[in-house]
Amino acid sequence: MWNEISYSGWGRALSAKGRVARPERLSALAQLSQETPAPAFGQLRSYGDAALNDGGPAVDMTRLDRMINFDPDTGIVHVEAGMPIGDMGRLFAARGWIPPVMPGTGFATVGGCIANDVHGKNHHVVGSFGQHVTEITLMMNGKAKKFTPDKTATLFKATVGGLGQTGVIVSAKIRLMPCKGDMMVLTERRIDGWDQFIDALDHSHADYTVGWIDATAKGNSLGRGILEEGEITSGVSPKTKKARAVPINAPHWALSGPVVRAFNEAYFRRVPAKGRTTVKPIAEPFFPLDAIHNWNRLYGKRGFHQFQCVVPLAHAPALRLMLERIANSGLASPLAVLKRMGAGRAGYLSFPMEGYTLAVDFPARQGSAQLIGELQDMTSDAQGRVYFAKDALASGGAVRAMYPEHGEWLKAVSKADPDQAMVTDLVRRLDLRSTQ
Incomplete structure (x- = not known):
């Protein structure tokens, strides 16, 4: 049942080697849990080491991916933890329901969505x-x-966003949201600079809003990008685009400074100056990069790191300073995202806070680690926090201070897993299970 394998996070800069089991039934998982307690992972879409356990055992949950039950009166679906969230969306959208929250990739499993909130x-x-x-x-x-959020609130809040430290997530019941169909009306418009972008986010009334940022732009163009605003609708679905793939690791020069700047210029200009509105299948705006299989190979065999932070509304100028530092570094890739967040969060270690979140990818090359360290310090100074699902380089003490409910989480986790069998590489690196 156990096989020795090597595996990595989506960024491919960090990897692990150890015994991995891949149960197909609940009974097999129960036996594994009793004999060899181990942390679990799904599709390995966390970018860093959140799902890695180098040198130790781990459980691959991807075969436990079934729908158990659906109640059309309440919209509550019961699914196993290994089900990809994109599969759930495709299964229910045409029937008038959709998962209320869809992350940036449809390959993320339900268990991973819970563990990272x-x-x-x-x-x-x-x-x-x-x-x-x-x-x-x-x-x-x-x-x-x-466990439920009302009757067992402490352990529930320690599990949601809790990085899998309370035990292996087997299944979950999720309240789906009614929707009009499986299409999205998508409006795109150019934004010429940072102040305009913040103003556009603040005044957007769309249900789905995200900004692409040109992280190489400087001067008066600093913070320029494209704002996307979407609303779900019904209609005749256009022909599905055939997925493409990156067959090999890209060469080092593929993401050199001149290439990235040229790409970003072209990407910014692809949207007409007056903007445009199109209708697309919901999977395209929800999961734009899923249409390119193995896109992480574009960063070469050394992989990449993503830095994602959120800062309070009042500290938006800190993100402008971060963008200036990133643009001057020459290390940014074409993938940079800006969003406005609400206050909603469900767990002690949940990432969101009301404010603005910035995410930028950096090839794992000389200078990237130092730059990300500087960005982490700037986040801390701005009373923000970094996102565990994307992190690979942060240091423990500074990150724990970003999460004021860490103490409550630690108490619950220590009781649920006293032998620390669920500890992963990220938890060790950040020393999250330490009582000090």
Whole structure:
């Protein structure tokens, strides 16, 4: 049942090697949990080491991906933790229902969405994923136990956003949201600079809002980009685009400064100056990069790091300073995102806060680690926090201070997993289970 394998996070800059089991039934998972307690992972879409356990055992949950039950009267669906969220969206959207929160990739599993309390392009409207979970089943020492946000609030809040430290997430009940169909009306418009972008986000009334930022732009163009605003609708679905793939690791020069600047200029100009509105299948605006299989190979064999932070509304100028530092570094990739977030969060270690979140990818090359360290310090000074699902380089003490409910989480986790069998590489690196 156990196989020795090597695996990595989506950024590919960090990897692990160890024994991995891949159970297909709940009974097999129960036996594993009793004999060899181990942390679990899904599709390995966390960018850093959140799902890695180098040198130790781990459980691959991707075969436990079934729908258990759906109640059309309440919209509550019960699914196993290994189900990809994109599959759930495609399954229900045509029937008038949709997961309220969709992260940036449809390959993220339900278990991963819970463990990281993910957010989507509509966080300012509906909050985080965990706020729509009505029940979680955990495997703890070979026994399946159920938890709800009202009757067992402490352990529920320690599990949602809790990085899998309370036990293996087996299944969950999620309250789906009624929707008009499986299409989206998408409006795109150019934004010429930082101040205009913040103003556009503040005044957007769309359900789904996200901004692409040109992280190489400087001077008067600093913070320029494209604002996307979407609303779900019904209609005749156009022909589905065939997925493409990146077959090999890209060469080092593919993301050199001149290439990235040229790409960003072309990408910015692809939207007409007057803007445009189109109708697309919902998967395209929800998961734009899923249409390119293995897109992480574009960063070469050394991989990449993503830095994502959120800062309070009043500290938006800190993000402008970060963008200036990033643009001057020459290290940014074409992938940079800006969103406005609401206050919604469901767990002690949930990432969201009301404010603005910036995410930027950097190839894992000389200078990237130092730059990300500087950005982390700037986030701390701005009373913000970094996102565990994207992190690979942060240091422990500074990050723990960003999460004021860490102490409550630690108490609950220490009780649920006293032997620290669920500890992963990220938890060790950030020393999150330490009482000091």
